Amino acid sequence: MLDIRGVNKRYGMREVLTDVSFTVADGRMTGFVGANGAGKTTTMRIILGVLSPDSGTVLIDGVPVTASDRRRFGYMPEERGLYPKMKVAEQLVYLARLHGLSPASARRNTADLLERLGLGERARDTVESLSLGNQQRAQIAAALVHDPEFLVLDEPFSGLDPLAVEVVMSVLAGFAAQGAPVLFSSHQLDIVERLCDDLVIIADGEIRANGSRDALREQHGSPRFEIRTAGDTGWIRTVPGITVIDFDGDFAVFEAETDTASQDVLHRAVALGAVHTFSQQRPTLATIFKEVTS
């Protein structure tokens, strides 16, 4: 478990992070969402020890993280970085060895990972000769090659084609499934929505929302329902405790003051004829994001 506690950071007069605290739990994919300049990259750099905070700590299972602990992290910086003129496999072996792996296990991990990411045939090519998408895959391999126990990935999906997004998603999910805490930032809210278990929303250097995705949805859930029936839905207007928001023949969106009111609508609809859909509207991540950051 990775704990970020009360982290503050300022550059000169500008306050970049204010009392940032959140937890990345074991085996959970934690999405880190925020606008450009909100402080995501700075936070991640502090977790990795590339930057030092003005105050606050990063804890692993309750113990402050040390320099040698950081070798157990897999890190993918926002701005991609690999040696352009070095061969892919050679580069991964080098990075694995810098993280303390023996030459043999570094080579084994490299071959394994390149295969899984579909780069097996490009192992002996230089990084600069790869397409952008493949460079991105190599970058992800660089974050994973040393069997990290924690993953911190800054925008791992940006610049990936849809196919590569799927590959990377499954690799990351597999990682979390083994019990590793995974923190990843993204501005592609739909991907975060699909992938993350927990969510941390940051704006202007402050954590605005933090918790499991489902709990957040619950918290920000609206009392809105959707209904589509075989006949006209105009009658819903007359049900007590109901406000119709949108209406279009056989389709309606309404807000119910109480649970009984919404159930009342359903009973009547069923009595009148076939009901095709009846569901509570769940807020999208985009909605929650807009709500907490505005």
Added chain:
Amino acid sequence: MTNATRPVHTAPTFAQGVWLISNREISARLRSRSFLIATGILLLLSMASVIVGSIVSQNPSLTKVAVVGTALGVVEQTEAFDIVEADTVADAEALVRAGTVDAAVVPSTNADSRLGITVIALDSAPREVLGTLSVSPDLKILDPAQQDGFLAYLVAIGFGIIFLMSATTFGATIAQSVVEEKQTRIVEILMSTISVRALLAGKVLGNSLMAFGQIVSIGLLVSIGLAVTGQRVLLAEVGPAIVWFAVFFAFGFVLLAALYAATASMVSRQEDVGSATSPVLFLVMIPYFMVVFFNDNPFVLAIMSYVPFSAPVGMPVRIFLGQAEWWEPVLSLVVLALSTMVVIVIGSRIYSNALLRMGARVSLREALHR
């Protein structure tokens, strides 16, 4: 989830990190075609200079002179001429006119002649012949110069050029590799893995080893070349200076490498490397121009041999010229080593402060700020 014990992690030590980094630097260099070509050219140049030197310094064939009659005894005594005997003075003159001999030596017709011989030449006084046959007063030199002036000039310039070329080649290489890491941002991954100091040390070590290897191979090549071309006397004279040069270079280059790395880390793009490192380039060029202009000025050379930037050139030249006492190179080396340490400390501070700052050039004040 509150157990304080963690799995033992086999993190590489500082030394292992430095070793891995320096190995990568070396293999990256060895794979770069431009590096191999530049090294080849440098080695060829130094080899060529030895060969040219040997051709120039080969003893020219003995001067041919025609000798008539009693003059033979005098000329034979000198053992400095290729003698062609002529029967008459007229025959000898004919040989001179024909260009078969450089001069003729005949018995003097002047009774007062002290040497009893006359030298006949075609159009000007044959200085070599006259010099050899003249009687010289006794000569006593109080403070003999140990080396021939022209040779000293060549040796000084040789050290100067090799220092300049090696230092700038490897200095530029290390600067580029620093900016490459910064530009591609791989430096973030590196910094999250090993300490910035280990990173800097590895880069400096790797490139210094390469530079030192180049210097040693040039030194060996020149020494072997001198031995093979029969210039053993020269080898015995230049040899110690070459060894000292290599030792001074080892320290001097580490100092320059740290400066190159630190100044390069202040910029983010390859295009800016040149302007960022130009102050260091200036420091490298100074000793070169100083030896070119002042290699016959013992006072300037003495100062040069103690200033850390120019000591790698200045001290070996003084050793070659025999101007340095035995303790002088040692003292100068201590000065150099101490200043190298100071520069490394300052350089690593600049380096670690500037590495993550992208975009505009980092000012020196910002880079030194803690």
